[in-house]
Amino acid sequence: MSCHRCSKKAFYKRINTRRAYQCRHCKAFAYPTAGTIFHRTRTPLKAWFLAIFCVAFDKRGVSALQLADQIGVDYNTAWAMLHRIRRAMATRDAQYHLPSPVEMDDTLIGAPTVGGKRGRGTDKTPVLVAISFVLNPAAKEEYTGFAKMQVVASPGRESIREFARQCVTPGSHVRTDANFPYRVLTESGFVHQPIDVKNSGRKAHVLLPHVHTCISNLKTFIQGTYHGLDDGHLQHYLDEYCYRFNRRKHRPELFDRVLLACLEMPETPFYSLRKATSALTQ
Ligand SMILES: [Zn+2]
Known part of the structure; x- marks a missing residue:
């Protein structure tokens, strides 16, 4: 990997205080989670991956209460994580139209x-x-x-x-x-x-x-x-139900697929999760 600013190769060092790397030459920061739902989250990425695993593999769907218990975060954090993951899944599915008939x-x-x-x-x-x-x-x-x-x-x-x-x-x-x-x-x-x-x-x-x-x-x-x-x-x-249903024949790949959907999804501010209902709801 080369620096996005000075183009020098492999001269990044890890920053401990935030989720970033810094170029040893020009001091530019690189944020690997930018443009994903993981950006600016204070929750450890390990917890996120566990959450995605739970969502992907629990056929019945996981509740915020269960998730909080399973990955060791509080209820509100689990709730917000679940909704961000669901949004990423919905955004992914919205790219497709149902084929006839x-x-x-x-x-x-x-x-x-x-x-x-x-x-x-x-x-x-x-x-x-x-x-x-x-x-x-x-x-x-x-x-x-x-x-x-x-x-x-x-x-x-x-x-x-x-x-x-x-x-x-x-x-x-x-x-x-x-x-x-x-x-x-x-x-x-x-x-x-x-x-x-x-x-x-x-x-x-x-x-x-x-x-x-x-x-x-x-x-x-x-x-x-x-x-x-x-x-x-x-x-x-x-949306979560449809996402899982539409990939019922691809269960072994589900973790990778949900993770990919999350990586392609920009961060969602918490306030917009709270007031969220679909734009189509009239
Ligand atoms: Zn640099």
């Missing part, structure tokens, strides 16, 4: 239900879910592909239009139920295939199997891991 549906996510009561309660947050699948005409089978999820104010036309635009490859085939708002997909340039679930005499999970399995697994994940889910940050939990 896709199933799309909406669901409600909220506090665990009491007394088996389900449905459209006021304490629940609407979420749009899209999932790609692969047709295998020979075997007459379909395989689940990649998933995207978005918190929305309501699953109406505008939310669906914007979600599809951001998440699905333009012109894709999109299968949904026959609810009115999804008709916006046709005018948005998608090949829309509405399925009249109500009048078909068949169950929604048979007609829209991929998105329904995905939603049901998501609900299990959220109830099992995040008791008393912080609704303002639901999008980040969804």
Whole structure:
């Protein structure tokens, strides 16, 4: 490695008081963590790597409380670390659009239900879910592909239009139920295939199997891991879920991949984590 200022080779010495190296010739500082989520953090990098390991390998998702305990930091530090890692994962996934064909549906996510009561309660947050699948005409089978999820104010036309635009490859085939708002997909340039679930005499999970399995697994994940889910940050939990789901066939590489996502992510000030909900949440 050569100095970025005087170009002399291998003349850096380690600075003990901060995460930096200094050129022995021109005294210029080099900050290896600049431009990553690790810059300016007071938490040791070893703790960060452990946190990334936990996030990458715990299929059920790790809570701030568990993480604090596992890596020996306080709850607030663990919370902020988790959210920075989740953001890095989300930013990575946002680079991809789902390939055609896709199933799309909406669901409600909220506090665990009491007394088996389900449905459209006021304490629940609407979420749009899209999932790609692969047709295998020979075997007459379909395989689940990649998933995207978005918190929305309501699953109406505008939310669906914007979600599809951001998440699905333009012109894709999109299968949904026959609810009115999804008709916006046709005018948005998608090949829309509405399925009249109500009048078909068949169950929604048979007609829209991929998105329904995905939603049901998501609900299990959220109830099992995040008791008393912080609704303002639901999008980040969804992003983490999708990131892990989309790489379920690459589990051994997950640590490297999450670490890489973190290295490509600029530092995030703590205050912006606190007020953070997705820009798409209207
Ligand atoms: Zn130098």
